[in-house]
Amino acid sequence: xxxxxxxxxxxxxxxxxxxxxxxxxxxxxxxxxxxxxxxxxxxxxxxxxxxxxxxxxxxxxxxxxxxxxxxxxxxxxxxxxxxxxxxxxxxxxxxxxxxxxxxxxxxxxxxxxxxxxxxxxxxxxxxxxxxxxxxxxxxxxxxxxxxxxxxxxxxxxxxxxxxxxxxxxxxxxxxxxxxxxxxxxxxxxxxxxx
Numbered sequence: 506x507x508x509x510x511x512x513x514x515x516x517x518x519x520x521x522x523x524x525x526x527x528x529x530x531x532x533x534x535x536x537x538x539x540x541x542x543x544x545x546x547x548x549x550x551x552x553x554x555x556x557x558x559x560x561x562x563x564x565x566x567x568x569x570x571x572x573x574x575x576x577x578x579x580x581x582x583x584x585x586x587x588x589x590x591x592x593x594x595x596x597x598x599x600x601x602x603x604x605x606x607x608x609x610x611x612x613x614x615x616x617x618x619x620x621x622x623x624x625x626x627x628x629x630x631x632x633x634x635x636x637x638x639x640x641x642x643x644x645x646x647x648x649x650x651x652x653x654x655x656x657x658x659x660x661x662x663x664x665x666x667x668x669x670x671x672x673x674x675x676x677x678x679x680x681x682x683x684x685x686x687x688x689x690x691x692x693x694x695x696x697x698x699x
Contacts, residue, residue, distance in 0.1 A: 537581035542588065542606065544568070546576045556588070556604070556612060563610030568602075582651040587678060589645055589654060599641030601656070603676070615681070625683045626658045626672045637670065638663045653677050655686060 532547040540559055547553045551571035558565070568590065569577065575593040582588070590602045601622065603615040622642070623634045634640060637660030644657040654676045661669040673686035 533576065535579055537585050537588075538583070539585050541585040542581060544577075544579050544588075548576075552576045554590075556606075558610055560610075566610065566612040568604065568612075580645045580647065582647045582654075583649060584651040587647075587651060587654075591642055591645065597639030597641075597661075601642050601645075603654070618676075621683050622656065622658050622674055622676075625674055625685065626670065629685065630670050630672065632660070632662050632668075632670050634660065636663055637661060639669075643671070652679060 530548060532545050534543050534545050534557075536543045542559070543557045545555045545557055545565075547555075549571045552569060552573055552575065553567070553571040554569035554577055556566040556568055569592075573592060573594070577593075578591040580589040580591070586606045588604045588606065590604065591599050592602065593599050600619045603618045605613045605615065607613060623640075627633050640660035641658075642656050643659045644655075646655045647653070648655075656674050656676065657671060658674055659669065659671040675684050675686045676682070677684070
C-alpha cells in the first residue's frame with residue numbers, strides 16, 4: 506500500500522463526511538404530526554428527553570434525565586393526547602413507556618405499562634420473557650381515533666437459535682387494559698388440482 510504524501514490531506518480525507526462534535530451536541534427536536542407537541546433530545550453524556558408544548562404557556566416536562574446512551578423513539582397518538590416512548594436499553598432490547606397528556610400540560614406516565622405487556626405475553630407464551638433475549642416492542646401503531654394502541658411484542662429464545670415469540674397486543678386507552686390482538690386469518694392453500 507502506498508503511503509500518502511501529505512498526512513494532513515490524509516487526515517482531512519478521513520474526517521470528510523464525519524459529523525463534527527458541535528453537530529452531535531445540537532439538540533434534536535421531534536414534532537408531533539399536528540405540531541401541538543414536540544420532544545427535544547439532548548446528548549449530555551446520556552440522552553435528556555424533554556416534552557415541549559406549542560402552547561408556550563405550558564411548561565416543558567422532562568421525560569428522561571439522561572440515563573440512557575441512546576435517544577428514544579416516539580409515537581404520537583393522532584389526537585396528540587398520548588405518547589408512546591420506545592427506549593433502547595441494551596443490545597437488541599427495549600422497553601416502552603406510555604405518557605398521557607392532560608389539561609394544563611400535566612403529563613402522567615402509565616405505571617407498569619411495559620410490565621403489563623409482558624405479563625399478558627407470558628400468560629399465553631410457552632417461552633417466558635426470562636428465557637428470551639432481544640426483547641421488546643417491534644411495531645406500534647395508533648387507531649385513527651386514538652382509542653387503542655397496537656403493539657407487537659417479540660423476543661428470541663435464549664435456549665434455541667432461530668426460535669422466539671411475537672405477539673400482537675392491543676392497549677385500550679379507555680379501559681386501560683391489554684388484550685391479545687387476533688391475527689388475520691390466512692387462507693389455506695389447496696394441494697388439489699381441480
